[in-house]
Amino acid sequence: MAIGAYFTVFSTEKIVATLGLSKIIGGLFITAPMAALPEVFATWYVARSGQITSGVTSVIGDHAVTMTLAFIPLTIVGMTIDDFQLFWITLSFVAVMPALYAAFIWWGRNGFRLWQVLALPVVYALYLVLLVVWVQPFGTGG
Structure with a gap:
């Protein structure tokens, strides 16, 4: 490994x-x-x-x-944190995903519903859109 x-x-x-x-x-x-x-x-x-x-x-x-x-x-x-905006968006995403998962487990005691299963990739897609459109870290080289 x-x-x-x-x-x-x-x-x-x-x-x-x-x-x-x-x-x-x-x-x-x-x-x-x-x-x-x-x-x-x-x-x-x-x-x-x-x-x-x-x-x-x-x-x-x-x-x-x-x-x-x-x-x-x-x-x-x-x-070192060179891009604080990128840092806090990523840290927020890392906190939101397990919180959503825990909430979905709590709400769906009999299993996940379709909207709950689809919500996690949608949140991930929103995170990617934020990175690409708003933060724009591409090409910084560092």
Whole structure:
């Protein structure tokens, strides 16, 4: 896993440098999806066997632990905030998504309704629109 992580980050840096994108954009849209692929496959495999709740719960738990124990302390210690607008929008998104998920679990005691399932990707799409249209971090190179 360490070797795969190294090559994922190294490749992202090369792609970002070649395209002239911001490093944070490369991290959000290249490194993060690549890091999530093993979990996506594991969830698909478990959900395919009919254990949907187990699949989703394990992914959420794994990512919560990973973000809390591994990435957030390192990010806080080693990162300077060059674009505060991008920082607070992303931090807000990171807070809103689990809050929505928790609210949907609380409201849908008998399972998720279609509007609840569709609301999460819609919120993610709004986040992407905010990044691309309002923040416009593309091409900053840094």
